[in-house]
Amino acid sequence: MRTRLLLAIVLAVGLLAALAVVVAGQGEVPAPYAGLKNPLPWDDASAQEAGKKVYQQSCVGCHGAKGDALPQFNFSAADHPKDMETRPDYFLWVLSEGRLSKGMPPFKASLSETQRWQMLTYLWSLGKPAATPKPPDGTPQPDVTPVPAPPSEEGATLWVGTPREAEVNKAVKLLATLQDKQGKPIKGVAIEFFWKVDFFGDRLLAIGEAETDSQGIATLEFTPREAGRLDVVARYKAIETVVPLNMKAPEEPLYETEVGIKLPAPGKEVFIGPESAHRLRAGDLAPMTALRLPGGIGSWLWLFIGVIMLIWSTYFRVVFQVFRIPVRREIRDIDTRFLPTIGLGMVMLLGTMLVLMIITGPFSHMHLG
Amino acid sequence: MRTRAESYEQRLERVVLNPLSQTTRGYKLFVLSLLAVVGWGLYAYYIQLRYGLGATGMRDVVMWGLYLVNFVFFIGISHAGTLISAILRVTQAGWRTPVTRMAELITVVAISIGALMPLIDLGRPERVWELIAFGRFQSPLLWDIVSITSYLTGSLIYLYLPTIPDFALMRDRLGYYANPVKRLIYTVLAVGWRGTPEQHRRLEKAIGIMAITIIPIAISVHTVVSYVFSMTLRPGWNSTVFGIYFVIGAIFSGIASILIVMAIFRKFYHLEEYLTERHFRNLGYLMLVALFIYLYLTFGEYLTVAYKMQVEEKHLLETLFVGSNALWFWFFVIAGLVIPALIIILRKGPVIPRMVIAAVLINIAMWIKRFAIVIPSLQVPLMPFDFGAYYPTWVEWSITAGAFAGFILIFAIFAKLVPLISIWEVAEGARETPQPRVATLVEQSGMKPEEIEALLSKAVAEKGRSRVEQ
Amino acid sequence: MQEKEKGLNRRQFIKWSVGAVGLAAALTTPLLPVINQARSAGSSPETPAKEAPAQPDKKKRAWCMIIDLKKCEGCVTIGAPPQCTMACINGHFTPKGQQWIQVFQVELSNGGKFFMPTPCYQCENAPCVNVCPVAATYHNEDGLVLIDHDRCIGCRFCMAACPYQRRFFNWTVPELPPEAAFAEYSPLYPVPARKGTVIKCMFCGHLLHDGKLPLCVAGCPMKALYMGDFDSDMATNGAEVVPLRQFLKENDAYRYKEALGTQPRVWYLPGHGQAFGRTTDDPREFKTPVWSWGGDGFEPRPGIWPWGKEIK
Structure with a gap:
């Protein structure tokens, strides 16, 4: 019994040692990357923005919108920025050469070195808590809740109205009013509408475009298929307005499978x-x-x-x-x-x-x- | 040995019961060798249990193999029996009586072996009970279970009922000086049969009911077996004709098996007097009818598919007609349909060897035909890749050999326990209707049955059959 | 002797009662699981029932997949085996030889080839589910076709019924890397694979409700695979979200062998890899997937004779 216990302990220690060697071996950065430091400051907002763009194209699928999809590489973990600051060369190496065995493709060829550093800067920022801007409240109207966007540089304001309550799978009318500095409607410009969805990560789903009429109102109908609070986004150039929409949950699922022939049933099952x-x-x-x-x-x-x-x-x-x-x-x-x-x-x-x-x-x- | 004083019935009993009381050395050796083959098959099954179905040649593309071929084949043979003997009984064909017992025995043994095959084919045989606990009636496999269980039970009853008077006979004749175990078995199985008119009335009634009941069940069994294939979206299987195609194929190979079994026991059990050329000739003609229907269905099945040439069907026909399975397919056509038809139609040479050769050819060809139904359909690529390959391993061949040996073994053992000719029915037939010509002549002249057969066929040649056989 | 007074022959009594008990036992056999389950549900105080894993997203979904053939390059451009298959193999420890999502090279009439990734199609009128004798394969509420490997009897009827040959069988005990043994089995994540049962792609059902994309979708470097949901009418390839129905309509989506009526939940957007400019005489080679843990898979089989090759 005792010898067995001893053997188990020896084995366990040996295993741990082997594991430690392997882990240490993984962290060893090869020649061209060893010792490299980030040329950009970690909190450079423009670099982060550039990195974010690349990230959302190439990385989101595996790593998730917040970078937390893979537990071994959780970019939104609190200790992650510190880790990146201590060994940036390691992260640059992995990003450049990839880890094909784990599904990570190399980006050496498709991204320049600056772009790669920008990306890492963005990854660093994922671990820092971000301040979420709050949409300003608007004045309620009988059946629509208009929310104005803050006036832009040109002084234009975009108001968006949505019904107070809407039902899933029924058409909803969105009204966007565009006014210039003087409060006069802007006519004949296209307003883009988006919908903030949480579908495998937070993303913007384009609903459509509508042109403003003589009163500066752009109307768009769309049929939302998600229950709960939806955020509808209207955008004109750089002006963006976010307005919440409360959707009532449907009583029945929206998608019914049609299989077989529905014979008249002689009775209840x-x-x-x-x-x-x-x-x-x-x-x-x-x-x-x-x-x-x-x-x-x-x-x-x-x-x-x-x-x-x-x-x-x-x-x-x-x-x-x-x-x-x-x-x-x-x-x-x-x-x-x-x-x-x-x-x-x-x-x-x-x-x-x-x-x-x-x-x-x-x-x-x-x-x- | 044979004296004029021995009556027809006495001789019948003596001839039929003789093999039951004596066991020759050859028989023992035969049984031992069969046991060896079955044992080898069991060893192969052990290997399969130990290593999983990976021990077979089946793989992801061709995922069913010899076991399913054997399943269809044995269930096919099982039709021999009960269906044929029941149809002949219902139509009151007088010549059937010496044939029915063997046919019914084939049914029971073949269906037992056949039903084992899908179980051997399971990847998880220890979960068979789930079929009862979680059985979904929507699955064709459950239809198989229901109809095969019904058929096996019905066939057992149908085999047992007409055997009761024979068991009683054996109880009375052999019972007291045979060994006590045998005596006990016969006494129990005879359930107090004394041959009173009341007993006869009840028995005849029961047999009559069973004969009618068993026919639709027999048809349903093979229909449902075919549904296992035709309920899928596979080229060659996705066919509406499969039900009747399988039923006819089963009757076809079933009659062939009866002919083979009859010839074997005629020779070894000296039943020449009861299994005459007439039986072989009549069964041969039945077989010919089945052959033509099968030929017609085969023709229709392939023509309707070949005319349209859907892409997957095209691949199937290619492999069947000119590809890797062409050998099997054309062997079936030539050795299973053309040659037997010619042998039966042309009437050259003695009847019995002719029919037996035709029957053996048909049974081999029908096994191969089942192979050509099951395997090529699975080999056809349903996705953009190549034809699947299937090479059965020795494990599958051993289990197949074991199944065939088991079939023969059970039959051989039964043949030692049960008289292979229904004594009371034959005797009754001889009493009620004018005695068969050969039998009468044997009694009158004291000549051997073979000599009389020869004389008769000479007379047939001279005068025409109808007048000699009334 | 009391039996005699009651006018009942003891032997008969025993005979009949044994018969009755046997009959009752046989009759209740099909109901046993029900009774067992009812009992285990009722006796929760002393044996607390295993907590169902908390589902972050309980919404009923109608999952589907869209495969953009214009974008799929079979990963010849990065000179690696198809990354969807590789992600699946490494994520599910699929036994060697089983490509749950397999990339086929389909011949074009002009001699070239295009690439067609094929997961399980999760048919709505699934032939495999219809023929299963023990309900070991079934639809869950999200429309995924799952297999319970504790139920499967290995009859392989579902494989015969599948017109897409997207089901695989574990012919022997599969060779798997040691990590596979630590995986927690569920029909949504059938790891490790079990001998004598049928296995296939499950759309990574274990990830979906946690808001994670299936391994193949996440692993595709070309973003050619989209995961969609008919209920909320959205689909995403990890980079963009598209309105599902509109997207299918605009791109002339089709389903493989649609005429069979199986109603697959995998749509293909027609194309031959144009997005990457592949030509018919493209010299770049398609690489077949590799299993990092090696082994022979189910390939070794006994020779024609028992004294031939060895069984592994």
Whole structure:
């Protein structure tokens, strides 16, 4: 027992040591990169902006919008900026040469060295808490909530109105009013509309464009398909207005799978079993068996059940005939009737089992609701 | 040995029961060698259990192999029996009586072996119970289970019922000086049969019901087996004709198997008097009818597909007609359809060897045909890649050999326990209808049945068949 | 002897009662799992039921995938095996030989080839789900076709039924790297693979509700794969979000073998890799995926004779 324990400890220590060597080996930066320092200041906002652009094109897919999609390389961790400051050469090396075995492509060829440093500067900023600007409140109107954007350099203001409450999958009318410094409407310019979505990361989804009319109002209809608070963004040049939209959740899922022919059901489904048999087990494990008669009492299954019951009751009757073959007393040195009794039992057992097999079963098409 | 005083029934009993009371050395050796093959098959199955299905030649593209081929083949053979004997019984074909017992025995044994095959094919055989607990009736496999269970039970009952009087006979004849175990078995199985009119009435009624019940079940079984294939979107399988195609194929190979079994037992059990040329000729003609229907269905199946030439079907036909599976396909056409048809139609040479040769050819060809149904459809690429490859390994061949040996073994053992000719039915037939010509002549003249057969066929040649066989 | 007084033969009594018990047992067999489950649900006080993993996003989704064939270059441009397949292999430790998302080279009529990545199509009218005898493969509420490897009996009927050959079988115990053993199994993340069961792509169901893209989508350097949701009508390739239905319509999206009626949830945007200027005589070579942990996969098989090659 003790030797075993000792052996285990020795093994564990050895393993740890090996692991340490491997980890240390990973951190060793090869020649062209070793010792390089970031030429840009870490908090350079313009460099961060440039890095952000590249990041959102090439990195978001794996690393996520906040850089936290991969736990080994969590850029939004609090200690991450410090890590980058202490060994920038390592990060530049990984970024340049990639880690193909782990799916990280090399960027040496596609990005210049400055661009790569800009990218790292942006990654550094991900670990710093960002101050979120708050949209200014607007004056409520009867059925729309207009939110003005702060006047831009040219002094124009963009007001956006949305309905107070809207329903998912119903068309929503968005009104954007563009006024110049004097409060006069600007006519004939295109306003772009976006929608802030959280779909595998926060992104802007383009809804469309609309042109302002003589009163400076651009109207766009769109059909949102997400419940909860939506942020609609209207943009004219550099002016941007964000307005919240409260969407009521739909009662039914918006997408219904259409499979098969909908036959008129003779009745409501008969279902005997725990309610959970309607769903998958926890962790999406295979569903459980329940007694089900699709179509209820008038189910088409009766056809099969009837045929099988007919067949097996015929078997029963036939074996019963054997059972009733009269046995004369003088040859009953052994009671031979147990054989047909066993036969009857088997027939009953098998027949009932088959019928039960037909009417019980797991429900496997959860997507059909 | 044969005396004039021995009546027809006495001789019938003596001839039929003789093999049951004696065991020759040859028989023992035969059984031992079969046991060896079955044992080897079991060893191969152990290897498969140990290493998983990776021990077979099946892989992701061709994921079903010999086991499914054997499954279809054995279930096919099983049709021999019950379907044919039931149809003949319902149509009251008088000549059937000596044939039915063997046919029914083939059914029970073949269906037991056949039903094992999909179980051997499972990747997780220890989870078979889930088929009962979680069975989905929407799956064609469940239809198979339901109909095969029904068919096996029905066939067992249908085999057992007409055997009761024979069991009683054996209980009375062999019982007291045979070994006690045998005596006990026969006594129990005879369930107190005394041959009273009341018992006869009940038995006949039961048999009559079963004969009618078993026919639709037999048809459903092979239809459902074909549905395992035709419920998929595969070239060659995606076909509406598969149900009847499989049923006819099953009857076809079933009759061929009966012919082979009949010829073997005729020779070794000396049943020449009861299994006459007439039986072989009649079954041969039935087989010819099945052959032509099968030929017609095969023709229709491939023509309708070949005319349209959908791309996947084209690949299938290519591999079947000129590609890597052409050998199998044309072997089936020539050895399974053309040659047997010619052999049966041309009537050159003695009847029995002719029919047996045709039957053996048909059974080999039908196994290969099942191979050509299952494998090439799986080899056809459904995605942009090459044809799949399938080379069965020794594990699969061993299990296949073991299954065939097991089939023969169970049959050989049954043949020692149960009279292979239904004594009471043949005797009854001889009593009720004018005795078969050969039998009467044997009694009258004391000549050997073979000599009388020869004389008869000479007479047939001279006068025409109808007048001799009334 | 009391039995006799009651007028009941003891032997008969025993016989019938044994028969009745047997019959009752047989009748309830199909219901056993139900009863067991009901019992385990009822007796939660003493045995606390295993907590279902908290789902950050409980919304019902209708996942789908869009594959832009214009952008897919089979990764010949970066001289590496297809990165979607590689990400899948490394993320799922798929047994050697199983490419759950496989990139096929499809011949063009002018002699060239284009690349077609093929995951499991998660058909809405899935032939595999329809034929499974034990509901080991099933649709979950999000429309993903999953496999429960504790239920699968290995009959391979689903593989025969799949018209896309997107299902794989674990013919023997697969050779996997040691890390695979630490993975927590779930039908959404079937790792490690189990002997004698069928396995396939699950759209990385374990990542989706956590707001993470499937490994192949995230791994595609060309951003040719999009993950979409019909319920919220959006799709993203990791770089941009597009309105799903509009996007499919504008790009003439099609589904593979649509005429079969399986209703796959994978759409292809037609094209032959034009986005990267591939020509028919492109000399760049398509590289087949490699398994970093090596091994022979399921390839070694016994020879024709027992004394031939060895079984591994």
